[in-house]
Amino acid sequence: MSESEPTPVAILLVEDDEVIRKSVAMALERYGYRMTVAADGLTGLELFREGRHDLLLLDVMLPALDGIGLCRRIRETSTAPILMMSARGDALDVVSGLEAGADDYVVKPVDTAVLVARIRSLLRRASVPTGPGTSDAPPAEPAGLLVFGDLSIDPAALEVRRDGERLALAPTELRLLLEFSAHPGIVLDRQSLLRNVWDYGWDGDTRVVDLCVQRLRKKIGADRIETVRGFGYKLRR
Known part of the structure; x- marks a missing residue:
């Protein structure tokens, strides 16, 4: 990568369903995101601790350590945006994820365009560039204490x-x-x-x-x- 090229936004995807994991990762890579994937919560936690991630995309139902527990562990040390994925959109899943520190959630199956829109929205809130070809910038804030x-x-x-x-x-x-x-x-x-x-x-x-x-x-x-x-x-x- 040349010095003039922007650094790709790094996303950690933790999803135990292999078909969903591969399809979501491939779809987001086509939008220019750099994807790291894990199939269970403990592996996801290890990968999170080992590298820099601009956004976390976590499934609720995960083996070893579920998405709610993983979200809580991440929030102990990081304020990176977290987007939860729930297969059912169950109210308890949604509330538990948000209480654990997630910023937003989507219900699976989710349309790629909707998922990318949610990701870009979260990244704007975190003042992270939203990837190649976008001109989104965080809004100006008022000056003064x-x-x-x-x-x-x-x-x-x-x-x-x-x-x-x-x-x-x-x-x-x-x-x-x-x-x-x-x-x-x-x-x-x-x-x-x-x-x-x-x-x-x-x-x-x-x-x-x-x-x-x-x-x-x-x-x-x-x-x-x-x-x-x-x-x-x-x-x-």
Whole structure:
């Protein structure tokens, strides 16, 4: 690879079904992604620890270590975007994956174009280039330090501190907090959050929003984000 060529986005795919694993890997390679694959959770964890991966694509049902457990282990040391795959779209699978730290999920079988759209959306949120031939760039953030009680947010540096201690936020959690902090005291409904934070150009599953808000509350303080029943959420001034 020449110095002028962009580094391919690296994706780790962990899927035990050989047919799905090969077909998804081949499809994503055609879009310019560099794929690493594993057939079980423990192997996936080893590969994750051994190399650099810009995004993780994890099946829920895996041998040795299931996708939920693998997601939790990855989140102990990494904020890389995680996209879960569920064969059934079962509510328990979805909620468990999001609670474990996943950023989004898709239901198998998934159309390649939809999968690539979700991947690009996650990478934009993580400020990772989305591959050859794209011009997607992260949106500009407002300058200046934002302070809400013991919580301080530096949009330019993408840093969040609570009582002076820096918080480790996953990319989606950070973008969600930035969206709230840009509209303090204003109620934001779930669909607008899906559009502005998750980059959904279509109606998505609002459980994604609810579970991410739940994870964010644990890090910045449970009372910092208020639920306005029947409408959405707002950041307390």
